[in-house]
Amino acid sequence: MILSLPSLRRNPGRKPDHHGGNFAAIGLRRDAPGFAIWLAILCALIAATLVLGGITRLTDSGLSITEWRPISGALPPLSAEDWQREFSKYQQIPQFAIVNPDMTLGEFRQIWFWEWTHRNLARALGLVFLLPFLVFWMRGAFNLRLWTTLFVLLLFGGMQGLVGWWMVQSGLTSDRVHVVPWRLMVHLLIPVALLGVLFAVLLTGLSASVNQVKSDPGKARPLSLMAYGLCGLTFLQMMLGALTAGNRAGRIYTDWPLMGGALVPESYADLTPFWHNLIENPAAVQFNHRILAYLLLAAAWLAFALQAKKARTGAWRHPFFLFAVLVTAQAALGIVTLIGASPIGLALAHQILGVVTWLGAITLLCRTSAVLPVRRTDDRDSSQEYLR
Ligand code: HEM
Numbered sequence: 309m310i311l312s313l314p315s316l317r318r319n320p321g322r323k324p325d326h327h328g329g330n331f332a333a334i335g336l337r338r339d340a341p342g343f344a345i346w347l348a349i350l351c352a353l354i355a356a357t358l359v360l361g362g363i364t365r366l367t368d369s370g371l372s373i374t375e376w377r378p379i380s381g382a383l384p385p386l387s388a389e390d391w392q393r394e395f396s397k398y399q400q401i402p403q404f405a406i407v408n409p410d411m412t413l414g415e416f417r418q419i420w421f422w423e424w425t426h427r428n429l430a431r432a433l434g435l436v437f438l439l440p441f442l443v444f445w446m447r448g449a450f451n452l453r454l455w456t457t458l459f460v461l462l463l464f465g466g467m468q469g470l471v472g473w474w475m476v477q478s479g480l481t482s483d484r485v486h487v488v489p490w491r492l493m494v495h496l497l498i499p500v501a502l503l504g505v506l507f508a509v510l511l512t513g514l515s516a517s518v519n520q521v522k523s524d525p526g527k528a529r530p531l532s533l534m535a536y537g538l539c540g541l542t543f544l545q546m547m548l549g550a551l552t553a554g555n556r557a558g559r560i561y562t563d564w565p566l567m568g569g570a571l572v573p574e575s576y577a578d579l580t581p582f583w584h585n586l587i588e589n590p591a592a593v594q595f596n597h598r599i600l601a602y603l604l605l606a607a608a609w610l611a612f613a614l615q616a617k618k619a620r621t622g623a624w625r626h627p628f629f630l631f632a633v634l635v636t637a638q639a640a641l642g643i644v645t646l647i648g649a650s651p652i653g654l655a656l657a658h659q660i661l662g663v664v665t666w667l668g669a670i671t672l673l674c675r676t677s678a679v680l681p682v683r684r685t686d687d688r689d690s691s692q693e694y695l696r
Pocket residue numbers: 362496542545546547548549550552553556557558559564597598601602604605635636638639640641642643645646650655656658659662663665
């Protein structure tokens with residue numbers, strides 16, 4: 309089993325730092341309290357914002373706020389006139405005229421609530437990222453490498469607000485009643501990637517074994533390659549899932565295992581040029597999401613079987629096994645969601661389990677590979693330079 313491979317065995321001589329891990333190995337000064345908790349809170353907030361984004365999309369609430377006011381938009385309308393003004397802005401857009409012409413102010417306030425809560429949670433997340441980052445930085449807690457990693461993540465996080473508006477704008481034009489699917493995909497993938505990297509930083513820091521992996525990468529290489537492959541496939545599958553959701557493809561072909569009564573749906577290549585089908589033809593997008601799910605499922609169990617040959621015992625605890633189980637559950641949930649024509653509850657559960665599966669893939673990666681550059685720290689803490 310992987311945990312007992314010499315290359316991944318815990319280092320008995322190393323004392324854990326006061327975070328209970330080895331954060332100094334990834335560039336944190338030893339006396340920087342709260343860092344692990346901060347990362348864990350950030351991961352939880354990103355996951356919560358993703359879920360709220362899912363609810364916003366599934367309740368068709370995403371176009372209810374037709375402006376981008378990053379600061380003043382944090383406050384809701386405060387009077388009856390303000391509400392009426394906000395509603396009349398929504399009444400100008402095609403979605404109101406074509407999809408919701410009979411909507412009342414009361415109904416509008418409901419969809420508005422979801423979009424506003426999603427935006428405000430994202431604002432809170434931005435502050436929870438930025439302010440502690442500045443405090444840690446001013447206290448000289450990071451070395452250059454850790455600072456750069458976190459700063460790049462912060463930039464991408466900040467950009468996400470802009471990307472959100474770029475996505476919403478695409479649904480306000482005269483020819484559309486929903487946002488452009490591939491913009492929705494970008495808007496989903498940025499936080500998925502951020503969550504993955506932050507979770508990897510957290511896990512690497514918490515792991516007492518990172519130095520050992522780094523020092524003997526040869527032994528872990530095949531496991532590491534499999535984990536990288538599975539992680540890449542999972543990310544690609546999240547991307548296809550986002551396109552499936554963005555194209556509302558889960559409400560079009562609801563038969564399974566066939567699609568529209570055929571192995572490959574007839575309208576797979578209806579659009580020209582061909583590549584348009586890959587992002588905005590619901591039949592092609594859903595078909596690709598199905599096929600990649602089967603591939604991922606097969607790859608996950610194959611990887612487990614290959615490493616289990618070496619492991620012999622304790623397989624249930626193994627991250628390869630956990631990952632294969634997660635993918636199986638997620639595929640089953642995907643099928644049930646599809647057959648039910650994507651009801652909100654199931655579609656949301658499929659999105660949440662998708663995020664958990666992604667975290668399972670990151671765990672697999674961190675257990676088998678030195679994902680972040682780590683260094684031996686036992687006697688050399690004082691030799692690292694920290695930024696102030
Ligand atoms: C096995 C791994 C799978 C992963 C990681 C995955 C992931 C995802 C993700 C991230 C979404 C987007 C959710 C959102 O933005 O709200 C999605 C949507 C969707 N997936 Fe999957 N999926 C998997 C398997 C499947 C399978 C096997 C099916 C059906 C055969 C399926 C059917 C769907 C449908 C219908 C949607 C759209 C739901 C909606 O309308 O909101 N998925 N998937």
